[in-house]
Every structure is written in C-alpha cells, then in structure tokens.
Amino acid sequence: MTMKVAVAGASGYAGGEVLRLLLTHPEVEIGALTAASSAGTPLGQHQPHLAPLAGRVLGETTPETLAGHDVVFLALPHGHSGEVAARLGPDVLVVDLGADHRLADAGDWQRWYGGEHAGTWPYGLPELPGAREKLAGTKRIAVPGCFPTGGSLALAPALGAGLVRPEVSIVSVTGTSGAGKSLKPHLLGAEVMGSASAYGVGGAHRHTPEFAQNLGAVAGERVTVSFTPVLAPMPRGILTTASAPLASDVDLAAVRAVYEKAYGAEPFVQLLPEGSWPSTAATLGSNNVQLQVAIDADAGRLIVIAAIDNLTKGTAGGAIQSMNIALGLPETTGLSTVGVAP
Numbered sequence: 001m002t003m004k005v006a007v008a009g010a011s012g013y014a015g016g017e018v019l020r021l022l023l024t025h026p027e028v029e030i031g032a033l034t035a036a037s038s039a040g041t042p043l044g045q046h047q048p049h050l051a052p053l054a055g056r057v058l059g060e061t062t063p064e065t066l067a068g069h070d071v072v073f074l075a076l077p078h079g080h081s082g083e084v085a086a087r088l089g090p091d092v093l094v095v096d097l098g099a100d101h102r103l104a105d106a107g108d109w110q111r112w113y114g115g116e117h118a119g120t121w122p123y124g125l126p127e128l129p130g131a132r133e134k135l136a137g138t139k140r141i142a143v144p145g146c147f148p149t150g151g152s153l154a155l156a157p158a159l160g161a162g163l164v165r166p167e168v169s170i171v172s173v174t175g176t177s178g179a180g181k182s183l184k185p186h187l188l189g190a191e192v193m194g195s196a197s198a199y200g201v202g203g204a205h206r207h208t209p210e211f212a213q214n215l216g217a218v219a220g221e222r223v224t225v226s227f228t229p230v231l232a233p234m235p236r237g238i239l240t241t242a243s244a245p246l247a248s249d250v251d252l253a254a255v256r257a258v259y260e261k262a263y264g265a266e267p268f269v270q271l272l273p274e275g276s277w278p279s280t281a282a283t284l285g286s287n288n289v290q291l292q293v294a295i296d297a298d299a300g301r302l303i304v305i306a307a308i309d310n311l312t313k314g315t316a317g318g319a320i321q322s323m324n325i326a327l328g329l330p331e332t333t334g335l336s337t338v339g340v341a342p
C-alpha cells in the first residue's frame, strides 16, 4: 500500500528530517509540502540536502493544500497544530511534531505553554510501556519533545522496576538544531561556537511536565524531575545524563538485567556493552537510542547515559516509527539503525 503524505513546516529542521526519511520509505509517496513565509519558494532553497525534492514549490499551510492525503505531518511552531488538525478529516493520520497534544493535563499546558489546550493524543514513544497499544490504528499521534525521548527511556526501566526513588535529575547536552531555524540571539554563531551554556535552569524548561508525565506513568506514583538543558556547539544530537537515588542495595548486574529485559527486543534501543559509553556522534542520522548504566556507589545513585540524534529519534524518526505502528506497517520500515561516523 502506498500512502500519500503531506508535510507542513517542510522548510524547517524537523520537516526537513521527516522528508529525508520519507524519501527512502518504501510505502510512501510525498505529496504537498507547505510552510508560512517560505510558501511560493522551491524546497531546494531551504533544504539543499534533499536533492530529489529540490524543485518542489512550497504551498501555504491550509486545510485545502493538506487535503487528499493519507498522512499529514505537522512540523509547526507550538500552538499551531491544533487548529490545522481540527480541519483535517478524522480518517487522516495526523502526526504532530510540536508540543500541542503531548500533555494530558490541561493545567500543565496552561502553565508551561499558555493558551487553550488542543487536547491529548496517543504519545509517540513506542518503547514506553503500553504505548504501542495506543498507537496501533490511531489517527492522531503526539510526537514527544526531543529531550523527553532520551531522558524518559533512560529512566523508565529503573523506575518501573522500583530500582530508584522517584526523585530524578536529568541533564541534557543538546545541539543547536533543537531550537529550530528561526533567528534567536543566543544561537548566533558568535554566542554558540566554542562555548557550552545552560538554559532553562531551575525547573524552568517546558519539557519538565512531559518528563514527569512519562516517568510518573511508569513508576505508578508522582516523580519529581529536575531537568537542566545545556546548549553545545554542535548542530545535532542530545547526550543525557539521568540519575536517581538507588532504592535498595542493587549491583550493576541486576540493573543491567532490568534494562536488558526492557529493551533487549527493541530495534532502536541499544544497551551498550560494559565499558562503552554513548556518544551523539554514533547516533547521527540513525533512529537509535544508545544507553549505558552505572552505579555511583558512594553517592548511592543510578546513573544512566543516553545518546540520540535530536532530529531523528528525537523528532522525525520517532514520528515515522509511530506512523508505521499506526498504519500496521513493520515498525522499522524506512528507518535506519546505522549511524554516520566519524
């Protein structure tokens, strides 16, 4: 079966990565490509790496241009997806890469994003317990934020097995593409090159409630999350260090057994051999999550390191993985476990 797919926000980083992956997806025909201020210009002007689509002209993001497709990806700024999705038919599979439909609690949405809550859709992180059942056959998918992808998968097995107390710390070093293409003073080359800097410090980043939602569901109780993002001078990738106090006297073998049980059959999650450490470079362009676990005995904490490509598993790859599940296709269709090195 060939699915006709539209991408709204095709001139942006997330839309561009969706298209890079869709170009090699065997069950997909690429239909309308839309944007806002870039409408009327050729895609090649914005995405020079997508040579086969270079001559395609971007349309306006309207219900009319997005009509007649089996699947529509919305790679739009926060707050814009709800209105567009409401005007697409219930039989269209809508995959929202923005934040609009991730949070279950309307109060959380109000507090962290503001404006009216657009609603809650099945959450596109298939490796979380129970997620695949909700994604199978769905017509609406909320793609996770890039930080909650790696950070949630880093801690979910430990919290689910009661290995750690529900008080977690997550520090994520991120590439600059996570911020999108629009001009922001703190992302100017002179600010970013040769320097790493924290932002959203002190529980101020809007992914905090998303972490708490994911990890609380796995733990079966409220999980407090202290999250700190760190901007690093690299275009893509996220390296997360997650930690929590150990709940009991477990050894590394027991921790590894829990993670092997959780992820041993997962196509895109690799618990690395002891002594190997995840790196963003090793995940670039792949849909992989690389994990390593360690015990800090003196501090009494479990440490988990996770690496992803923010644009692939953290956004577009995760979106296509979830699309595959929703459509009943093999989950790995069109996605790679092979990175790019060096």
Ligand SMILES: NC(=O)C1=CN([C@@H]2O[C@H](COP(=O)(O)OP(=O)(O)OC[C@H]3O[C@@H](n4cnc5c(N)ncnc54)[C@H](OP(=O)(O)O)[C@@H]3O)[C@@H](O)[C@H]2O)C=CC1
Residues within 6 Å of the ligand: 008, 009, 010, 011, 012, 013, 014, 015, 034, 035, 036, 037, 038, 039, 061, 074, 075, 076, 077, 078, 080, 097, 098, 099, 144, 145, 146, 177, 178, 179, 180, 181, 182, 310, 311, 314, 315
């Ligand atoms: N970058 C990342 O790592 C991740 C991004 N996301 C999410 O994906 C979404 C897109 O992010 P990203 O690609 O990084 O952002 P970019 O700024 O790179 O791209 C935004 C895209 O949306 C279009 N756009 C802007 N305003 C409107 C509008 N009012 N109506 C229709 N289209 C509009 C832009 O078109 P134009 O060129 O014409 O302005 C552009 O195509 C965001 O919600 C983001 O949070 C999620 C996870 C990770």
Ligand SMILES: CC(=O)N[C@@H](CCC(=O)OP(=O)(O)O)C(=O)O
Residues within 6 Å of the ligand: 097, 098, 099, 144, 145, 146, 147, 174, 175, 176, 177, 178, 179, 180, 229, 231
């Ligand atoms: C470097 C950088 O600025 N990163 C973004 C992460 C964006 C993202 O992945 O998530 P959303 O879809 O929720 O925007 C940030 O911290 O806001």
